[in-house]
Amino acid sequence: MNDRHHLVLKDVQLALDGASLLTLDAEVGPGEILSVMGPSGSGKSTLLAFVAGFLAPAFDASGRVLLNGRDITGLPAERRGIGLLFQDPLLFPHLSVAGNLRFGLPRAARDRAARVEAALDAVGLAGFGERDPTTLSGGQQSRVALMRLLLSAPRAVLLDEPFSKLDTALRQEMRQLVFGRLREAGLPSLLVTHDHADAEAAGGRILTLA
Numbered sequence: 725m726n727d728r729h730h731l732v733l734k735d736v737q738l739a740l741d742g743a744s745l746l747t748l749d750a751e752v753g754p755g756e757i758l759s760v761m762g763p764s765g766s767g768k769s770t771l772l773a774f775v776a777g778f779l780a781p782a783f784d785a786s787g788r789v790l791l792n793g794r795d796i797t798g799l800p801a802e803r804r805g806i807g808l809l810f811q812d813p814l815l816f817p818h819l820s821v822a823g824n825l826r827f828g829l830p831r832a833a834r835d836r837a838a839r840v841e842a843a844l845d846a847v848g849l850a851g852f853g854e855r856d857p858t859t860l861s862g863g864q865q866s867r868v869a870l871m872r873l874l875l876s877a878p879r880a881v882l883l884d885e886p887f888s889k890l891d892t893a894l895r896q897e898m899r900q901l902v903f904g905r906l907r908e909a910g911l912p913s914l915l916v917t918h919d920h921a922d923a924e925a926a927g928g929r930i931l932t933l934a
């Protein structure tokens with residue numbers, strides 16, 4: 725998991741009903757987390773949707789998304805190699821915890837069972853594999869969502885208010901865990917947040933949308 729990935733947003737312009745929403749250029753290096761901040765409606769989630777490849781048709785977009793030098797702007801979302809982490813862990817309720825983690829793993833991956841076990845162990849959830857995810861606490865579900873994301877071996881990660889549903893103590897803990905893992909995996913990440921403490925823990929580089 726020590727690849728070094730690099731995300732570039734070049735001349736990105738997003739508009740809605742003929743009115744410009746945002747214009748930006750950005751570079752995010754391996755293991756770097758760029759916080760995206762700005763008032764409600766400034767386009768933070770829209771920017772993530774553009775980068776991920778699921779921008780709503782109401783928007784006009786121009787500009788390029790380059791991942792490791794490759795222009796992925798025209799690719800469908802599932803072929804971009806971009807992982808997502810949202811406020812809600814979005815675990816599949818019809819799959820076990822282990823089933824959710826297996827879903828992250830590429831089909832051709834070797835040692836699937838061992839990797840799922842190791843992922844559970846890495847976040848203090850050894851023995852939880854057969855549990856129904858809806859019986860886990862919010863923090864435990866967030867950990868499973870993080871490991872599912874990492875097992876899918878993304879080349880970049882987008883986070884949209886990933887900690888906003890957690891209480892203060894857990895938030896602190898999840899920040900350390902999530903940011904630590906993203907850095908360790910060398911993943912460039914965009915973090916949408918309203919919380920300056922998130923941005924600070926993420927390394928302090930902030931892109932402010934007006």
Ligand SMILES: Nc1ncnc2c1ncn2[C@@H]1O[C@H](COP(=O)(O)OP(=O)(O)OP(=O)(O)O)[C@@H](O)[C@H]1O
Pocket residue numbers: 740745762763764765766767768769770771780782
């Ligand atoms: N699917 C859509 N169709 C049309 N307009 C949309 C759509 N999604 C968002 N918008 C509009 O685009 C603008 C930017 O919305 P966006 O959700 O990106 O803002 P945000 O900065 O993420 O806000 P918040 O902090 O409240 O989540 C807003 O004016 C919003 O109403």
